[in-house]
Amino acid sequence: MDKVVAAADAVADIPDGATIAVGGFGLCGIPSTLIAALLAKGSRDLRVVSNNCGVDGWGLGLLLESGQISRMTSSYVGENKEFARQYLHGELEVELTPQGTLAERLRAGGAGIPAFYTATGVGTQVAEGGLPWKYHADGTVALASPEKEVRTFNGREYILEQAIVTDFALVRAAIADRHGNAVFNGSAMNFNPLAAMAGRTCVLEAERIVEPGEIPPSAVHLPGVHVHRVVEATVAEKRIERRTVRPRTEVGA
Known part of the structure; x- marks a missing residue:
C-alpha cells in the first residue's frame, strides 16, 4: 500500500x-x-x-x-x-x-498494556498527588494531580501508571x-x-x-x-537549543 x-x-x-x-x-x-x-x-x-x-x-x-x-x-x-x-x-x-x-x-x-507498576516517583508528589496541573490566573492551583495506587512487590513499593494512547x-x-x-x-x-x-x-x-x-x-x-x-519532509532546517563549544587547541600544544 x-x-x-x-x-x-x-x-x-x-x-x-x-x-x-x-x-x-x-x-x-x-x-x-x-x-x-x-x-x-x-x-x-x-x-x-x-x-x-x-x-x-x-x-x-x-x-x-x-x-x-x-x-x-x-x-x-x-x-x-x-x-x-x-x-x-x-x-x-x-x-x-x-x-x-x-x-x-x-x-x-x-x-x-493498559497500565504498569514502576518504582519511579514513590514517596514523592508523583505518587501522593498534588502536583499543580493548572493554575488560576491569580496563581492559586486550579487542578492538581491525583493520588496514585501504590502496591508492594518483594518488599518494595511501586506506583501504578496508566498507558498513553x-x-x-x-x-x-x-x-x-x-x-x-x-x-x-x-x-x-x-x-x-x-x-x-x-x-x-x-x-x-x-x-x-x-x-x-x-x-x-x-x-x-x-x-x-x-x-x-x-x-x-520539506522543512530541512535543524536547530539545537544551545550550542556549546570549547576553544580550539593546536595539535601538540
Missing part, C-alpha cells in the same frame, strides 16, 4: 481537541513539516504528549505561541519562556511525568519507504518509535522516501504496520 500523501492532507482530519503524541527530544528528531502543516490548519485545544514543547519560535513552540495547545504531558519544560508564561498564568494545563515513565507509558499504549502521532524519520517502514538516524530515534506506536493514526515524515524493498528488513527501526501516512 502506497501511504505517501501531502503534508496538508496528512493532518486534514486532525480536529479540535485531538490528542497527539509527538516524537523528538529537545529539537532532535521533531516532525517540523507536520508541525508547520498543523499550524496552518489551525486545529485548537490540542492535547499533546511529547518529551518537551520545543523552544520559543520553533518546534511545538510554534503551536504553543498560536494558542493551539491546551494541555501538555511532558517530562521537561525548560528552554521555553512562553511555555512557562502560559502555565503560570493558567492558560495551559501541564502534566509533568518522569522521562522514563513517559517513555514506558507510550510503549505500553502501543503494546496494548492518542488519537494521532506525528513523528520524523531519516528514511521511509512508501509502505511506512522507517529508519531513524542516531539519537533522532529518541521518542519517535514510541510515539508512533501510541497513536491510533500515525503520520510519519521522512527526509528521504524510497521504494519498498530498498530498506533491508534488518535495518527497519519502525515497521510500516504502525504507520498510516507518509509525508516528505
Whole structure:
C-alpha cells in the first residue's frame, strides 16, 4: 500500500481537541513539516504528549505561541519562556511525568498494556498527588494531580501508571519507504518509535522516501504496520537549543 500523501492532507482530519503524541527530544528528531502543516490548519485545544514543547519560535513552540495547545504531558519544560508564561498564568494545563515513565507509558499504549507498576516517583508528589496541573490566573492551583495506587512487590513499593494512547502521532524519520517502514538516524530515534506506536493514526515524515524493498528488513527501526501516512519532509532546517563549544587547541600544544 502506497501511504505517501501531502503534508496538508496528512493532518486534514486532525480536529479540535485531538490528542497527539509527538516524537523528538529537545529539537532532535521533531516532525517540523507536520508541525508547520498543523499550524496552518489551525486545529485548537490540542492535547499533546511529547518529551518537551520545543523552544520559543520553533518546534511545538510554534503551536504553543498560536494558542493551539491546551494541555501538555511532558517530562521537561525548560528552554521555553512562553511555555512557562502560559502555565503560570493558567492558560495551559501541564502534566509533568518522569522521562522514563513517559517513555514506558507510550510503549505500553502501543503494546496494548493498559497500565504498569514502576518504582519511579514513590514517596514523592508523583505518587501522593498534588502536583499543580493548572493554575488560576491569580496563581492559586486550579487542578492538581491525583493520588496514585501504590502496591508492594518483594518488599518494595511501586506506583501504578496508566498507558498513553492518542488519537494521532506525528513523528520524523531519516528514511521511509512508501509502505511506512522507517529508519531513524542516531539519537533522532529518541521518542519517535514510541510515539508512533501510541497513536491510533500515525503520520510519519521522512527526509528521504524510497521504494519498498530498498530498506533491508534488518535495518527497519519502525515497521510500516504502525504507520498510516507518509509525508516528505520539506522543512530541512535543524536547530539545537544551545550550542556549546570549547576553544580550539593546536595539535601538540
